[in-house]
Amino acid sequence: MAMSFSASAEFALTDGEVLSSTRNDAFSFWKLPEDWRSELKSQIDSSETVAQTYLLEQYLDDCERRPPKLMRAYYPFKRLIPREVRYYLNSLVIRSRSKRSFPHWPCESELIDFWRTWLSRSLEAVGVKDGWHIGFWPGGAKCSIVLTHDVESPMGFDRMKRMADLEESYGFRSAWNLPLAQYPIDWKVVEELRSRGFEFGAHGLCHDGRLFRNRKIFDELAPTIERIAAEHDMRGFRAPSTLRRAEWIASMAFDHDSSFSDTDPYEPQAGGTCSIFPFFLQNMIELPYTLAQDHTLIEVLKRDPLPVWVTKAHWIASLGGMVLALTHPDYIGASPYLEKYEELLKHLQAIENSWRALPSEVSAWWRARAKLQLETGGNEPHIFRTDGNRSAAAAKPMRLSEEPLAR
Ligand SMILES: [Zn+2]
Secondary structure: OOOOOOOOHHHOOOEOOEOHHHOOOHHHHHOOEHHHOHHHHHHHHHHHHHHHHHHOOOOOOHHHHOOOOHHHHHHHHHOOOOHHHHHHHHHHHHHHOOOOOOOOOOOOOHHHHHHHHHHHHHHHHHOOOOOEEEOOOHHHOOEEEEEEEEOOOHHHHHHHHHHHHHHHHOOOOOEEEEOOOOOOOOHHHHHHHHHOOOEEEEOOOOOOOOOOOOHHHHHHHHHHHHHHHHHOOOOEEOOHHHOOOHHHHHOOOOOEEOOOEOOEOOOOOOEOOOOOOOEEEOOEEEOOEOOOOHHHHHHHOOOOHHHHHHHHHHHHHHHOOEEEEEEOHHHHOOOOHHHHHHHHHHHHHOOOOEEEOOHHHHHHHHHHHHHOEEEOOOOOOEEEOOOOOHHHHOOOEEEHHHOHHHO
16 A cells, blocks of 8 residues: 655654653554663654554545545434435445545554564564563453443433343443433433443534534533533543544543544544554544444445454454454344344453453553563563552563564
8 A cells, every 4th residue: 555654743753742651653562672672763763653654544635534524514414314314325425435445344454564564673673583572461361352332322321231231241341432412311320330340431422523523613512521521430432423533532631532443434434543452642542443333234234243243353363452342232232133242242252361341441551551661681571560550560571472463
């Protein structure tokens, strides 16, 4: 794929501007021994420019990294169009788009290839065949599994409990993102699910397509979203309809965001970060969703979601990445799709040595890992922990030769 590596001004990263623990360069991604850092300095600096091009979707034209203009005409009339007609129009628009060759769907490996090539060149530069890094996941887990849902309607809200029961029966907990002004929220139900280990995030105010339309509207709406979310202790965000502007999301008062995909050509704002790992969106942690959305598969593509989910989940697990599902109780919270979801849970449960985590836990882990330092001066690799963070305690040095992504 041909791409230009022009870093956008808003994200130009220079030393001192951004904390070294919030970077997306290849050294920070792999968490290699500090003893190697000075020798690799120039490769480290240039790797961040390349990585950000993918992670911030800078391979897209500027106008494609924001909600499409056509959406403005659509949203005011959205409520007047019957649901079936809306789905038909959506799929027509999506299918009529010129077929993009990048990012590939449902699996895109270009950024993975970049991480891998960068590592092998760096090992060569340091003059070793193998080495250590800090494992991608706590306790030496092979991959992570995160379940998230956006709850679009009172019907979806009523179906949460049944889906939660199902997830619990397979040993999972999940995160539910609620639009904060779209329908009345029964906070007692939220508290009850929280007490069982589930978590809640903010899904904007409503699906009116306005939040990222222009700076004035964003400056009006964002504080309201932040205030309601803070009142209800919601620390994660996902933009309605995943319409997004990276630099504005990064400025919001949330711990983590999940409005980006690794690859999703089927959303109103197509694109993808090509990342099956968390990364830093400035000081926020971005957790891209990496399994295709239920709505896309069922309503737009008219496909059985299960084979796509399972194939992708195994592909991610084989690379040691993060399987992050985005489903809606509104679409799959009842038969016949709830059975498909149960099948997915069975497949995910069978993935060995995986870390089943909530978005807030993955975020805490990725932040903690970023602050750790690996030293290999003596005989054994040693992780320096600068604070007593609980997440950091589970970090483990791993041999690069045993890391699937390094091979
Ligand atoms: Zn939504």
